[in-house]
Amino acid sequence: MNQKHGAQTVETIMGKKYIKSGAVGSTTLEEIQWLTKTLVNASAAWKATGWGYISDISKMSPVTPDISAELVNLHKALETSNCKAMAFVVGSSIFTDAQAKSHQKQSKAGIQEGHFKTEAEAIAWLDTIVK
Secondary structure, three states, X not given: OEEEEOOEEEEEOOOOOEEEEEEOEOOOXXXXXXXXXXXXXXXXXXXXXXEEEEEEOOOEOOOOHHHHHHHHHHHHHHHHOOEEEEEXXXXXXXXXXXXXXXXXXXXXXXXXXXXXXXXXXXXXXXXXXXX
């Protein structure tokens, strides 16, 4: 599965129970709402066993407060969908990385969270959690 909507892209990682999203530049509130719905729908087959989420935010611009609030809702929705772990690919994006950590903390979602420079590091970490 590969889907694109505005700045957002979503794809499944072949041979794994992982979904990856990414954004380049600025994203909108409507795009985050689409992302949440798409992730929940795409992960439905893995709800009983759990799954992993990779969010590549390395090329994403920092978000506004209204989008931050929607990203907190995204974290909550992923917890409800039995996401076991969220791996953020941050590259060298310090501010966007800090925002992602804040969204997880505000959501109070019980999802393991890791922050990595590369997708390969994120996948290796998820491999230790999602079976």
